[in-house]
Amino acid sequence: MRVPTVLALSLLACSVNAQTQSSPSPSLRFVQTDDAPRAAGPYSQGVVAGGFLFVAGMTPRDPKTNAQVNQSFEAAANRVMESLTAVLRAEGLDWTDVVKTTVYLIKSEDFGPLNTVYAQHLGAGKPARSTVMVASLPGGAMLEIDLVAKTRR
Secondary structure, eight states, X not given: OOOOHHHHHHHHHHHHXXXXXXXXXXXXXXXXXXXXXXXXXXXXXXXXXXXXXXXXXXXXXXXXXXXXXXXXXXXXXXXXXXXXXXHHHHTTOOGGGXXXXXXXXXXXXXXXXXXXXXXXXXXXOOOEEEEEEOSOOGGGOSEEEEEEEEOOO
16 A cells, blocks of 8 residues: 555654654764853754764854954954864864865955964865855854864774
8 A cells, every 4th residue: 555645754754853852863972162162052062973073163252251252353263263173172183184164254355364364273284165155143253164074083
């Protein structure tokens, strides 16, 4: 007997919904450091899964005061890179382990200054990178960067 398409899709949706409401998979490990801004919502600073560390997008919030760093674009970019570096270190990694970053900018003229700050923090690391122009970012941030790194364990 064939199951009607609508019923099959409903059963699939119920199955997916039940899976998303269960506890995290034992193969996921969450990374947390006091040297980067705390996750301000239902997400983690970083998650290790399948041999990779996925780091949430970091805006230039000071981890001690939670205030947005906005004195200059360079100061904001340094703060973001320091936060990303802190999450990498918490997992025993550095920028040579980073496979991919995604940069979100609100002004295209910040692309050049970003490259200068970015290069200062990367050292020998040369991850693939995408840069996306956006209309705005949380908290009025000038930029946000997320990354994916290969774990060593």
